Amino acid sequence: MKVFVRADTHVSSIVLDGEPKPKFTISQLITAVAVSFISMVIGYMAAYTSPTQNSLEKEFHVTTNQMSWISSFMPFGALFGALCGGTLIEHLGRKWSILVTNFLFLIAWTVIYCAEDYRYLYAGRIIGGVGVGIASLTLPVYLAETLHPKVRGTLGLVPSAFGNIGILSCFLSGIVYQWRTLALIGGILSTPFLLLIWWIPESPRFLMMRGKEEKSKRSLRWLRGTAFNVDKEHVELQNSLRQPYNQNERMRILFSRNILKLLFIVLGLMFFQQMTGINAVIFYTTKIFRDTGSTWDENICTTIVGLVNFMSTFIAATLIDRWGRKLLLYVSSISMVFALGILGTYFYLKDNKAAIVDLQRCGWVPLSSFILYILGFSLGFGPIPWLMMGEILPGKIRGPAASISAAFAWTCTFTVTKTFLPINEVVGTHYTLWLFAVMMLVALAFIKVFVPETMGQSLDDIERKLAGVKIKPMSSVGNLRPMPSIY
Template sequence: MVELIIDVVLQKSWIGSLMPLGALIGAWLLIALANGVPMIYAGRAIAGFCVGIASLCLPVYLGETVQPEVRGTLGLLPTTLGNVGILLGFVAGKYLDWKALAFLGATIPVPFLICMFLIPETPRWFISKNNHKKARIALQWLRGKDADIEDELSAIERTHMESEKNAGTLLDLLTKNNLKPLAISIGLMFFQQLSGINAVIFYTVQIFQDAGSTIDKNLCTIIVGVVNFGSTFIATILIDRLGRKILLYISAAAMTVALAALGTFFYLKDNKYDVTEFGWLPLASFVIFVIGFSLGYGPVPWLMMGEILPAKIRGPAASLVTAFNWSCTFVVTKTFTDVIVYLGTYGTFWLFGSICFSSLLFVFIWVPETQGRSLEDIERNLTGAVRRMSSIANLKPSPMAV
C-alpha cells in the first residue's frame, strides 16, 4: 500500500509524500470531536497511516539530500523529534484529559506542514523529471549559496543516466544481490521491535503498578520520556563519531542487562520474596533499557534502511521494511499481555532480553559499518555491484503492490 502511494499517487513530489501531515491534523480532530468509539478508531487508523508514510519517506529524503559526513547526525533527527513528541504526550497526559490531548495533537503538525511548502524537492527528483535548472537551484539551496555544487550536480546527472537503464520492481527484491541488504534491514527492524520497546512504553504505567513501585506512576512515565529524548539526542552526537555498529552493540548490551534485571525483580516478587528494598529497581531498569534503545536500536535501523538498500529496489524495499516494522509493532503490543499470561511478567522480560542478546551476534556477523561511506560504496560491498543512487520517482510501480 505504501509503495503504491509513493510510486503512483504521490510520484509527482517528494515533499508531497509528506503531505499526510494534513491528514494527521484531521485525524487528531476526529478523535477530539469523537462521539463514540468508532470515530476514535477511525482517527487512530488515519493517524497510523500518516505516520507509516512519513516513517518511510523521511529516511529516503534525507538520504538523497544530506552529505555523507553528517548523514548520521541529521538522519537521527526524525527519531529525536519523535521522542520529543512522546515526552510531550507523557507530560500533557498527566494534566489533560484525552480530548484536550487530541486537540493539542492537532496543533503540533501545523508549523511542520507550513514548512513543507518551503523545502525544495530533492535535486535527484528534479533531474529525474529532466528539470536541470530547478535541480541546480535546489542543490544550491541545500548546500548554501556560496557552495561549489558543480561536481555533485554532475554526479547526480550521471547517476540518473545510469538509473534509467535499471528501473526496479518488487520482483527485483528476490535477486541474490538484493536479498542480503534487504535481510539486514528487516533483521534490524525485527530486533528493534522484538526488544519489546513499544510494549514497555505503552504499558509503562501498568508495569509500575504491577511492580508495586512507590514512585508516582505518572512521574515514572515522564522520567522515561525525558531519558528517551536525552539518549536519542546524545546518539545524534555519537553516531558519526563512533559509528553505527558500536552504538548497536552498546544498545543491545544495555537492553539485555536491563531486561534481565527487570525480569529478576518480577521473578522474586511473584515468588513471594520481599522486594521492598528494591522498589527503585523497576525504574532504574526502565531508564537503562530506554537509554540503551534510544542510543542504538531506536534510531539506527531507520537510518541504515536509507543507507544499505540498493538504489534499484529502494522504493519497494523500503516499503516492505517499513510495513514489516509496523507489523511487528502491532504484534508485540497486541500480544504483550497474552505473553505475560503464559510466561509470567518475569518470563516475558527474560524473553525480550534473550532476543536483545542474540541481536549482538546478528550485528557482529551481518551488519556492515556505513559511517562516512557513500551510498555507492556501501552498495558495492553489499551487492558486489555499483548501482548509483536514484530517486523513488524513477522506480516503476509494481503490479504486486497492495
C-alpha cells in the first residue's frame, strides 16, 4: 500500500498495490437501465404527435396551428421543468427527483387519455413537458455522478437507447392504434420505474454534499462492487467537496468568468443540437414523408426511421469510449449536412416540378436521406451534449448550471418545433432543411474551437483539465496534485 499527500490539502490519499480498478459492474448497469425507463417515456412522448396527427385531425378537427401547439407544448413545459429542476435535485436529491418526473408522466398520460377536445392535449403535453424538463437535467447529472469514468460514455448512452426504444414503440404502435390507445400505452410505459427505483442508490456525491458520509460510501461500494476498495474514491470525493458554499456564494461562482466559459460550451452544444431540426423532424416525421410525394407508405417509412434511430444508439455506445466525443460530433455534423442537403434538394425539385428529374423513380431518396440524418444525429449530437453537460459542469454548481443548460435547450426545442410548420408554409421545406444544414456547418467550427475531449477522465480530472492543468487520463498517481480553483 502506498500513501500520497495532496499538496493543497495535506489530506492523505490511499492507493492499494495490485488493486483491481472498478470499471463495469452489474450494479452500474442496473442503475443505468433503471433510470433509462424514464428516458424511454420521454422518447415516446416526443414521438407521440407524429403517428397521432391523422387521428386527432379526424376526431377533434385540429387545425395546423393547433397541431403545432400540441407538439410544441411539450418542450414549452420542459422549459419550466428545467428551470425548477436544478433546485429540485439540489434539495430533494437526484434519485427522488427522477421519481417526481415519473409521477408527472403518469398524470400527463391520464389527462391525454381522458381528452374530450384538443385543450386536454394541451394540458397533458404541458404536464408531461415539465417532467421531461426535470428529467433532462437530472438523468445526466445522476449518471455522471454514479458511473465509473471508463464506462461513463458507454453506459451513459443507455438512456439514449431507451429513448429511441420509446420513439420506435410509438411509431410501431401508431401503425395499428389511434391517439387514445397510444396514450394508454404511454401510461403503461411509465410504471416500471416505480418498482426499479428501490434497487438503485442515491448519488454518492449528493449524499456527501448532505454530510451523509457513511451512506455515500455505501452507495459507492454498491455501485463499484464489493470486490473493490472504494476508500481512495471516497477520499477524493471528500476532498472535492471540502469547501461548503451558501446559496449566495454558489451564485457568485456560477456567474464567474471560468464557469461562464464552461456554460458557453454546454449551451453551444445544446443550441446546435436543436439546430439540427431533430425535434421538428421527430414530431412531424409522418407528415414530412407524406409531403415528399413518394410512393412509399409514410407510416412504414416512419417506422423504419424509428428502427434506425434505435439501432444507431448501439453503434454510438461501442464507439464513444474508443473514438471520443469530438470525433463523433464531427461525424455527426458532416452526416447531417449531406442528409439535409440531399433531402432539401429533393423537396426543391418536387416543389418546383423540375422536369429534369423523374421523382417517381427517386422514391427511395427521402427514406435514405432520413436514415443518414437519423444515424448521424444518434452518433453524436443526440446523446453527447447531454452526456457532456453532466461531465464538464463543476460539481459544486452542477445543479443550477444544469438547470440553466436544460432550460436553454428546451427553449430552443420549443422555438424550432413551434415555428417549423409556419416557416415551411412561408419559405418551403427545402429552404428550412437547407438552413439546418448550414447550421451544422457552423457547428463543425464550434466543435473544433471550443469543445474539449472528456473521454476516460474522472469528473475531478475534467475540472482540473478545464482549469488549465495537464493530466494523464485516469492516472492514479498523476491525479494526486494540487487542484487550482476554476471559479
